[in-house]
Structures are given as structure tokens and as C-alpha cells.
Amino acid sequence: MRKLLIIGIVFLFGNTVLSFASTVDTLQIPSTAMGKTYKAAVVLPNSYAKGKAVYPVLYLLHGAYGHFADWLSNTPNKNTVKDLADQYNIIIVMPEGETFSFYLDSPVNKSSQFETYITSEVIQKIDKTYRTVNDKKGRVIAGLSMGGHGALSLSAKHPELFCAAGSMSGAVDMGIMLEREPNDQVIKLMQPIFGDQSCKPDLYVQNAVMGMVDKIKANKLALIIDCGVDDFLIESNRELHRRLVYGKVSHDYIERPGAHTWEYWENALPYQVLFFSKVLKSNGVLIN
Template identity: 45%
Template sequence: MKRNLFLKAFLLVLTIFSNVASAATVDTVLTHSKAMKKNIKAVVIKPESYSNDKRFPVLYLLHGAGGKYGEWINKTPDKETVKRLADRYNMVVVCPDGGVTSWYFDSPVDPTYKYETYVASELVEYIDGHYSTIKDRAGRAITGLSMGGHGGLYLAFRHQDVFGACGSMSGGVDIRPFPENWDLAKRLGKYSEHPQNWEANTVINLTHLLTPNKLAIIFDCGYSDFFYKVNVDLHNKLLDRNIPHDFTVRPGGHTWDYWQNAVAYQMLFFSNFFNRTN
């Protein structure tokens, strides 16, 4: 009886703690992209421990197709999730606006979409210039959900001098099976007419850029997700190439409930990476 009462009391404390607002602070900043000749908003989450007297690692956290920069702090079922994790792991989290369907590459057919240049170069330069950050790949990680999962791996694979760790949650890591979806044809041209664009800009075809242990890699996907198969295919290809990585499959689909759970595991992974390298 006493044990049951203790357990109930313990669970109550956990529930209360989980509902307490985080102490992290949130900036909404206006950055500029010279490549696209426009201003772009981003959310910057600073942990409670943030100080100009210390340099902090940075996680770039990307949204999915149809989304925008503020989603990671206003669409998770518990709106405080990412802020609490930033506090727990003492890292700055940057959530840029990646356009509705940019897929985070520089479009070979539409010069107004250069989100690879923006995120991997212009935004990193802005953050390092305005915040107290570790200005090195050992202090930078990038991940995201869905389209942002593609972006997290795509940008890190192609810019290993910028990012030391990367991830994906429910990511579209092979876009070729989806030629009619998410404006991909607008960004790359129709697959039937420009197959080379699709082959060159899908994550699963970029594993040749990797060498073992150069990047810390984590990705996951739900069993019920329409991207499940392409994630398993990427996992198997990395195994074939002897590229170390963490790959997790859990129950769940393409939902915010899933991503709220997934981001906690990924931020722990990145925290461990930062602690090893800094």
C-alpha cells in the first residue's frame, strides 16, 4: 500500500515538473539571404544558462513541408518541449524558415530557392555573428522532421566542414519515389525530364560523400510512416558502406506526437556529441 502511494506521489511530481514552463528564452530574428535577395525569419532558443561569457553549441532544427520557422515551439503537443531540452542540454536551438517546400537544397531550376546556401552558410554566419556560439563543426548539429529530415542529412552530408553531427526524424531521405508530391517537381523539374536533378539531390545517393566516423549520424522513423521504407533503405545502405550511425524504428506515424518524442532522443544524442568534442 505504501509503495503504491509512493509511486502515485512520484508520478504526480513528474507530471507537475513536466508542466512547468522552461526558463529558456526565445528570440525571433530577421536574417537576410543575399543568395535569395530577401529577409527570412528564424526562432533562436537560448537556454537558461546562456551567457556571453561562455560559448554554446548550436542545433539547427528544421521544419517540414508546408511548415514554417515557429512550428517546433508551437505545434508540439507540449509547447515547452524543445525549450526544456535546450535548458537540459545547455544548447542554443535555431529554427529557420525553410520555405513551404524548399527541401533545403539550391533549386537547379528556380533561382529564387537557394535554401542550401541560406541554411548552411548565410544563417550559420548570422548566428555565429550575433550569439555566443562554438564557431566550429564540433559545436554544430542539424536535424529536422519530414522535409527537414531530408534537409538535416542533405546539408550535413554536403557540408561536413560546417556540421559535425546530423539527424532526421521521419525524413524524406529518398525523394525519387514521390515525383508528384510536395512541389518537388517545381524545385527539380519533372523527374521524366530532369532525372539527373533528382538523382543528385536525394539523400540516399549522397552516402559516397561519407567516411566512417566523420559525421555523427542519427535518424528514426515510425512503422506507420509513409517514409518508413526509404529510411530502412538508407539504414541498409549505410551498413553496406560501413558508416556508423544510430537508426531507430518506433511505433507511430507522421505526427507531432511522434516528433515530440523523437526530438528528445536526438537532442540527447547531440548533447553527447558536443560533450565529447568540446
């Protein structure tokens, strides 16, 4: 009898904890631009169901070879993103970016229009579906590797949508792929974006975050950039940092031990969300 009572208490306690935990929605988001529908993972903080408040949103982008659920399934601690949503009372949206889109609009391929998808279709769907701060003052964006490029690039091109952006191990110089991997493999991967011109290094330079310093400076968005000292992308991140410093662009830049790994990104994400929380609080949209 006593054992049954203990089991019952544990069961009730467990249900109580679960009822106040963050929830994860898988949302179907159609793309008129690409003529297809993609999934996005949406983490709602535990406080969302308790009231009618509107919430700031973090758009969290995945890296190359990945998909929308990566941030929920690949971190060593599978609750990392959910815990951060609860801790800061923020909605975290993880949209699809395909394996090698770089979150660009392809000039040659109508089925690869991920800049338009994220900035127009995904944000619009999220704002219509959830109680969000439907304004740039409550919207931030971050990502890892290819997603780091995407976060910095999309925020640079669309400052009307975001108040802050962050990059973790960002592929800020797309041309580095030509040095790291066989050219024929890179060309094959980038053909959905650049088509037959994928062999031309100039295209990588033209579309890299590295060349957007003037645009970033003009936008005056809050920026945080970090990279592990053992990451193969460390030198390009250092170069971007140097250019931002030379251009007198305010930003946080962090190097810490680590490589291009999920262990590193799991450690990096809380620092980025803390940075964003300060920006959102100063904008008066963070829920206490």
C-alpha cells in the first residue's frame, strides 16, 4: 500500500512538472515562393498557456547538412532549447533551411528561395499563429555555421525585421569551402543556389557576410558573434571581427575552447540568448 502511494505521488508530481514545462509544436509552413511546404519546430515557454501576453521570438537557424529539428535532437542535453525558452519567456522558432541553402534566394532556382521564405513567409505565419511581439523590437535571429551566415545576412538585408542577430561558428566567408573541400563537391552542393555559375569564386565573395560590414554598420543592430578556437572557421570569424572593429561597428565577439561541434553550440547558445534578453528587456518586450 505504501509503495502504491509513493508511486502515485511520483506520478502526480511528474504530471505537474510536465504540465508546466515548455511545449514543442511542429508547424507546417507553406512557401508560395518555392511552391512547397516545410516544417518548423516552435518551442513555447511554460508561461505561454497561462495568460494572454505577447512574446518575443528568437529565430534559431540550423547549419549545413541539417534540418529544422537539429537544435532539439542534436544537442547533448536535449532540453537545452526548451529550458532557455522557459528561462527567458521567449518563443524559439527553428525553421527549415534545407541542407545547403545558405538562407539565400537563388537567382536561378525558384525552388531555393530561403531568404524570402524566412523573412516573409515564416515570420508572417508565426505572427499569425502565436501571440508574438509583431515588431522588430521583439524579434531576434541566430544560427550555427550556415545558420550563422543566415542570421547575420538576413538581419543585414532586413533590419526592419530584427533588433539583434547572433552567429555561432558562422560560415561568414562562403569561399572557405573552396579551400576546405574538393571543388567538384562544393560546386555540386551549391548548384541549387548558383546553378552553372557555382564554380566562380566571385559569387561566394558577393554573397558572404564578410562583405556586408557597411550594411551592418548602417543598420546598427545588436550583434553577438562567437567561434571556438579549434574550429576550422575561426580565422574567417576573426577577420570579420577585425573588419567590424575597423569599421567601428558595435558588437560582442567571443572566442572560447571548442570546435565545430554540438558540444560547443550547446554551450554557446545560452550566452547568445542572455545577450538577446538584455536587448529585448531594453526594448520593453521581455516578460518577467
